[in-house]
Amino acid sequence: MSLAAQAAESPVEAFHRLLSMHQTLSADFVQVVVDANGRPLQQTTGKIDLKKPDLFRWETDEPFAQLLVSDGKHLWLYDKDLDQVTRQPLDRRATATPVLLLSNDVQAIEKSFDVQGRTDGSGLWFFLLKPNDKESLFTELRISFKDSHLMEMMFADTLGQQTRITFRNLEEDVLQPADLFTFTVPKGADLIEQN
Structure with a gap:
């Protein structure tokens, strides 16, 4: 698409085009959380894998090691330090989880x-x-792209905290292993069911 045609698009049309271009995504990320005054609270690194619709894997490295997996039906959160797994039905609302936004229906x-x-x-x-939903977990979300490539996401929550996620080593439309978006509760881990 020419730059002139892109400039003539409405924001919704451009967002639709950019989110629809790739069916899978894998990337490394750096996530920084700051408080309402801009003071850093936490920095984590990790990896994201995503397949449309509704499948994703979000893994953060030590010292805040966690694994979040959507298998299309459930959302699994594994806290390695606590050796605890939480499973809940997948909330498909686009406002439920910012990462789900990337794999959701435009x-x-x-x-x-x-x-x-x-x-x-x-x-x-x-x-x-x-978000139009007053019960959304965040008050605004900013997403930037370079050409068709996701660069950064930033979301602000209702407490004024901001989370900025910068993506690196992006791979799009690559074949992903079938078991990447399945989760098996580790032996000995506690399982908590949420509805």
């Missing part, structure tokens, strides 16, 4: 958010999404 996103966007004309796109 029409559902359009219904769930007010989407604003702008481009600098060189292939960089910046989007601001504000």
